[in-house]
Amino acid sequence: MNSSTLLLLLIMLLGIIGRSNIIAAASAVLLLLQFTNLQRFFPLLERRALEVGLICLVVSVLIPFSSGRVSAAEILKSFISSNGIIALLSGVIATHMNYQGLELLQRYPQMMVGMVLGSIIGVAFFGGIPVGPLMAGGIAALLVQLVAYLK
Known part of the structure; x- marks a missing residue:
């Protein structure tokens, strides 16, 4: 058994122990692909x-939205309330951070193991x-940049 198989088994086991069906299932799918060549x-x-x-x-x-449970009036109201504006800004910040995270993971894929754990x-x-x-x-990208800035 190679190290990648052992790592996937460990991640699957941790997913099961941690009651994270998504992580356990993802590991199982990759193991299945490995075992079936x-x-x-x-x-x-x-x-x-x-x-x-x-x-x-x-x-x-x-x-x-598509089922009609949220009306156009409710959507419009959300843009003029303080909570709606906070939600809008949060979406902008989150998507920017997600982009930075994707770039970081493409540069340093080994960081994914720590994030999964x-x-x-x-x-x-x-x-x-x-x-x-x-x-x-x-x-992680934000923290890496902060650590680099503080050095």
Whole structure:
């Protein structure tokens, strides 16, 4: 058994222990691809799986709009309230940080292991939800820049 298989098994086990079905399932899918000699799909998954996942995430967030549970008047009202403006600014900041996180992970892919372990710890011990590898990357990018600035 090679080191990548052991690492995926460890991540899957940590996902199970930490009750993070998403992390456990992702590890299981990659293990399945390894065991069935379908690693040739890894480059495709590496390029496109994030986009597919983000599409699914955005679809789930937009369902209240498409189902009519949120009216146009409510949307308009949200832009003139302090909470709505805060939400708008938060979206701008979060998407910028996500972009920075993606760039950081492309430059230093080895950081993903720490982020995955951090996500597992966050889920297992702090009641977190593991939907934010890019946000974790964004926070890491911010902290890396801060440390570099302070040196």
